[in-house]
Amino acid sequence: INAEYMGVISSRGMGLVDELYEIYYGLEKLSVDEAASEIHTNRFSRILDVARSGPAPAKTLCGQFIPKLFSRFPLLSRNSVDVQLELCNDSEPNVRLQACRGLTSMARDDPSYLSKFAEFLVGLLSSANVVEVDNAKRLLSSFLLIDARAVFAVLCDVISSTASNALREKSIAALRELVVFEAEKVLHPHPDVERSVADAIKRVLDDVTGDEFRVFLDVLRHLKIFQTDSAAAAQELLDVVADQAGLSSAFDPHDEQCVERLVACLGLAQPFILKSAANSRFLSYLASQVLPKLLDLTPKQQGTLLKLLAESMTATAISPADASTFLDPLVTLMESMLPPAEETGAKINFTICECLLFVFHSLASKAIDSVNHVFGTTAGDLTTASTRAPLISSIGSLSPRCTEFLDQLVALKQVLLDNIRSSPFEKRAAAQEKLDIVDETFRSCRNIRTLVASIMKPGGCSAAAREPSIQLSWKADHRRPAGPPPAFAGSQSSQPPFRRNFNVSSSNFNVSSSPGGARLARQALASRDGVNRDSQSDRDRDRDRDRDRSRRDPPSTSDSPSKRIRTSETRTPHTTGSSSSSSGSSSSSSSSSSSSASSSMSSRRSTDSSSRTRERPREDTKSNDRPVRPRR
Numbered sequence: 001i002n003a004e005y006m007g008v009i010s011s012r013g014m015g016l017v018d019e020l021y022e023i024y025y026g027l028e029k030l031s032v033d034e035a036a037s038e039i040h041t042n043r044f045s046r047i048l049d050v051a052r053s054g055p056a057p058a059k060t061l062c063g064q065f066i067p068k069l070f071s072r073f074p075l076l077s078r079n080s081v082d083v084q085l086e087l088c089n090d091s092e093p094n095v096r097l098q099a100c101r102g103l104t105s106m107a108r109d110d111p112s113y114l115s116k117f118a119e120f121l122v123g124l125l126s127s128a129n130v131v132e133v134d135n136a137k138r139l140l141s142s143f144l145l146i147d148a149r150a151v152f153a154v155l156c157d158v159i160s161s162t163a164s165n166a167l168r169e170k171s172i173a174a175l176r177e178l179v180v181f182e183a184e185k186v187l188h189p190h191p192d193v194e195r196s197v198a199d200a201i202k203r204v205l206d207d208v209t210g211d212e213f214r215v216f217l218d219v220l221r222h223l224k225i226f227q228t229d230s231a232a233a234a235q236e237l238l239d240v241v242a243d244q245a246g247l248s249s250a251f252d253p254h255d256e257q258c259v260e261r262l263v264a265c266l267g268l269a270q271p272f273i274l275k276s277a278a279n280s281r282f283l284s285y286l287a288s289q290v291l292p293k294l295l296d297l298t299p300k301q302q303g304t305l306l307k308l309l310a311e312s313m314t315a316t317a318i319s320p321a322d323a324s325t326f327l328d329p330l331v332t333l334m335e336s337m338l339p340p341a342e343e344t345g346a347k348i349n350f351t352i353c354e355c356l357l358f359v360f361h362s363l364a365s366k367a368i369d370s371v372n373h374v375f376g377t378t379a380g381d382l383t384t385a386s387t388r389a390p391l392i393s394s395i396g397s398l399s400p401r402c403t404e405f406l407d408q409l410v411a412l413k414q415v416l417l418d419n420i421r422s423s424p425f426e427k428r429a430a431a432q433e434k435l436d437i438v439d440e441t442f443r444s445c446r447n448i449r450t451l452v453a454s455i456m457k458p459g460g461c462s463a464a465a466r467e468p469s470i471q472l473s474w475k476a477d478h479r480r481p482a483g484p485p486p487a488f489a490g491s492q493s494s495q496p497p498f499r500r501n502f503n504v505s506s507s508n509f510n511v512s513s514s515p516g517g518a519r520l521a522r523q524a525l526a527s528r529d530g531v532n533r534d535s536q537s538d539r540d541r542d543r544d545r546d547r548d549r550s551r552r553d554p555p556s557t558s559d560s561p562s563k564r565i566r567t568s569e570t571r572t573p574h575t576t577g578s579s580s581s582s583s584g585s586s587s588s589s590s591s592s593s594s595s596s597a598s599s600s601m602s603s604r605r606s607t608d609s610s611s612r613t614r615e616r617p618r619e620d621t622k623s624n625d626r627p628v629r630p631r632r
Contacts, residue, residue: 016050016058023047024065027072035072044073051083056092063087063095067102071109081106081113085120093129100124100135104142114147118154125170137174144178144186149196151178156200160207172215175201179219188224198223205244210264213244217268234275241269242281251289253296262290263301266308273312282312283322291329295336299349306355310472313362323367330360331374334391341390341397350405350444353398354473357451364455381458392456399452402445409442443473 023043030040047069051062063084070080084106087099103121107114117139124136143151155175162168179187179197187194201216208216217240220226226233245265252258266282273279286309294302318326334356339348364371372378376386385392416435420428447470 016054017061020047020050020058020061020065024061024069027069030072032072032074036075041073041076044069044076048076048079048083051087056090056095059087059090059092059095060098063099063102067105070106077110077113081116085116088120093132096132097135100132100139104139104146107143107146111147111150114143115150115154118143118151119158122155122158122171122174123167125174126164126167133170137177140174141178141182144182148186148190148193152197152200156204160204172212176215176219179222183222183224191225194223194225198225202240205240208244210261214268217241229275231276234272234277238269238272238277238279239281241265241272245282245285247281247285251285251293253293259297259301263304263308266305266312270308270311274314279312279318280322283318283326287326287329291333294333303349303351303355306352306359307472307474310355310358311475313359314472318363318366320367320369323363324370327360327363327367327370327374330356330363331388331391334360335388335394338391338394338398339401341393348401348405350402350441350448351473354444354447354451357395357398357448357455358470358472361451361455382456383458395452396456399449402448402452406442406445409438409445413438413442440473447471447473 023046027035027040027043034040035044047062047065050058051066054062066080066084066087070077073080084099084102088096088103090096090099100121103117107117121136121139121143124132127133127136140151152175155171155178159168159171159175162171187197198220201220205213205216217237220237220240226237242265245262246258249258251262269279269282290305294305297305337352337356339353375382375388375392377384382392382395413435416431416438420431420435423431450470
């Protein structure tokens with residue numbers, strides 16, 4: 001029957017494109033049961049054959065017809081999917097683009113093929129054709145509405161299994177874009193889907209670089225299940241960071257990669273620690289592996305680790321057991337790093353001293369028994385300690401040292417401020433950096449004095465005596481000192497945008513170098529001479545307008561009481577008599593005309609009288625107003 005049908009088609013002399021249209025229009029209105037007949041199956045097979053071996057225009061039509069007829073021929077579904085994917089890999093760009101557009105409808109009709117389509121589209125992400133890459137991302141986004149779990153599972157499988165670095169990078173970027181831009185519509189309403197996506201991402205984290213881990217952590221934080229303020233969500237993300245930090249291996253202070261990984265993971269863990277997540281894994285590793293080897297690190301690495309440790313103490317939910325475990329190596333480190341009391345003139349790193357004292361004060365308030373055991377005292381009173389006397393004297397000597405150094409910092413700060421004001425604008429950045437260092441050191445010395453005073457007072461290590469108002473020097477909010485602003489990054493001009501206290505007559509001020517400079521200079525000259533020409537002209541204009549209005553409109557008798565008295569005094573008896581006669585003789589026309597004439601005369605007289613009795617406006621002696629006209 002198929003051969004007979006094809007003979008009829010060939011006898012008509014129809015082209016291949018017309019033949020495809022003829023087959024499609026005959027099959028598009030059939031149901032699944034009607035399309036199961038042999039003749040209709042042979043017709044759809046004809047479309048599949050043309051798609052494999054036909055010319056480019058015919059393949060383009062087949063790429064459109066196969067997805068539309070796909071659901072009517074379930075027995076040929078696997079063959080149809082293979083043919084459609086062959087069209088997606090065709091050498092002609094138009095054929096590939098049209099065939100890829102039909103994958104969404106095929107995945108919607110049969111979701112069992114969605115993973116296969118998604119894997120093919122992920123492979124297109126590394127293509128050099130920008131149009132194909134955008135089309136692949138758009139199709140993956142449409143697949144999320146069908147089965148989001150399958151799409152993210154395919155992406156994670158490709159990321160973990162591919163050997164191409166370019167494809168891995170593109171896949172990670174596509175995963176982040178899908179989560180960030182489609183999470184609110186696709187993932188947030190379905191917590192179970194978010195959980196499956198989170199589990200798939202965690203499986204990928206076994207072999208990732210530092211930059212890739214930051215991207216995956218950002219993706220996890222965009223999921224709604226981790227956007228709550230609950231400690232459980234923060235704890236789960238903190239465990240993810242701890243797994244990546246390699247806390248199960250020994251710490252090697254001479255391995256740059258090991259040190260950088262620990263520092264990076266401690267920095268990434270800070271937001272979750274601040275949400276009261278338990279930091280036991282990091283504290284145990286730092287106490288057993290890092291603190292005993294901290295002196296083998298460079299000074300910069302020591303300062304970075306101690307700063308992160310001090311920041312984690314501001315809101316860490318530390319148990320008394322963890323505090324006791326951490327206190328012994330910390331006290332040993334303090335004995336090595338704090339300057340001895342008998343050494344005068346030695347160089348002191350105030351930031352490191354601040355970090356050590358802050359961590360000790362935070363832990364001692366939670367492990368008072370360990371403090372008593374380490375220092376041989378009772379109730380956390382270091383003034384009565386029987387052991388570690390050099391350390392206690394070293395702590396006590398820090399306060400007078402900081403006081404002496406603060407006086408030097410105040411003088412140094414004033415010198416730097418004077419240098420900033422007197423130096424050219426392009427050379428102020430270096431001086432401003434020095435000033436920032438001085439400010440941070442100043443705050444560090446103040447914190448050290450506060451900590452020493454709190455620790456060394458009777459019972460200073462108890463929880464009740466802990467100082468709650470200490471803000472770390474490098475985290476404190478502070479204003480920049482008064483003076484000219486620092487140089488802007490990337491500024492091409494050597495002149496400042498605007499100097500508030502500038503001298504207009506000085507030769508180094510270029511009016512044309514700043515926008516609106518001429519107008520600002522004119523205003524400055526006007527304010528220097530004590531004359532504001534704009535406001536003066538406005539006052540003259542208002543005064544003339546009020547004078548003209550007062551001449552046109554006579555003052556009302558319902559004004560102030562003084563005006564009413566003056567107006568009533570200038571009235572003549574004729575006005576009252578005429579008004580009474582006019583009201584009494586309404587029947588006579590001659591009397592009414594005479595009364596109206598007398599009324600107008602009396603009103604004119606009262607107007608002249610009121611104008612004569614009007615107060616003369618006062619002249620502003622401070623302004624150059626025009627003289628007032630003489631009274632008529």
